[in-house]
Amino acid sequence: MSDKELTLVPRPVRDSQSEMAEIVLPNDANPLNALLGGRLMHWMDLAGALAAHRHSRNYVVTASIDHLDFLVPVRVGDLVILRSSVNRAFHTSMEVGVKVWVENYIAANRQHVSSAYLTFVAIDRDGRHLPVPQVIPETEEEKRRFEDAGRRRKIRQAERSRRGGNASA
Numbered sequence: 001m002s003d004k005e006l007t008l009v010p011r012p013v014r015d016s017q018s019e020m021a022e023i024v025l026p027n028d029a030n031p032l033n034a035l036l037g038g039r040l041m042h043w044m045d046l047a048g049a050l051a052a053h054r055h056s057r058n059y060v061v062t063a064s065i066d067h068l069d070f071l072v073p074v075r076v077g078d079l080v081i082l083r084s085s086v087n088r089a090f091h092t093s094m095e096v097g098v099k100v101w102v103e104n105y106i107a108a109n110r111q112h113v114s115s116a117y118l119t120f121v122a123i124d125r126d127g128r129h130l131p132v133p134q135v136i137p138e139t140e141e142e143k144r145r146f147e148d149a150g151r152r153r154k155i156r157q158a159e160r161s162r163r164g165g166n167a168s169a
Contacts, residue, residue, distance in 0.1 A: 016055035018051045020043070035074035048062070055089065058132070063120060065118045078102045082100050083100075087145040088135050095117055101113060
């Protein structure tokens, strides 16, 4: 089997699952000691890219991020946990789910901060789109996320068409 064929062998979701942790430092916060929303978005982008890299085994770029809400404040000194995995792969793109929690390790509590779906596209060094392997959902939760990702993709494509953009990604 060639290297190219090996990179397109379907992979289970568990192969892409990633976790990262960040301690919120003063440089990450606003004057009220709350985490900057842009910093959280940056971390979510990195966490999503980790999963997309693991799945595609190629360079990836962020194509889009869906709706994002900040549910609870995150303070300086808190621990932010980000978990990500590829929900579904299409031709050259992948939908990645990222879920974020804040953990106050002094008080020993954890709260959901935010969740989002990001779309990444696999590319080569010259920026050309590359095909990605399909995802194999194994658990009931993974199968639900796989099906939901297909519905969200149709909504994204319809929205891009309505705006006059490219709906092929």
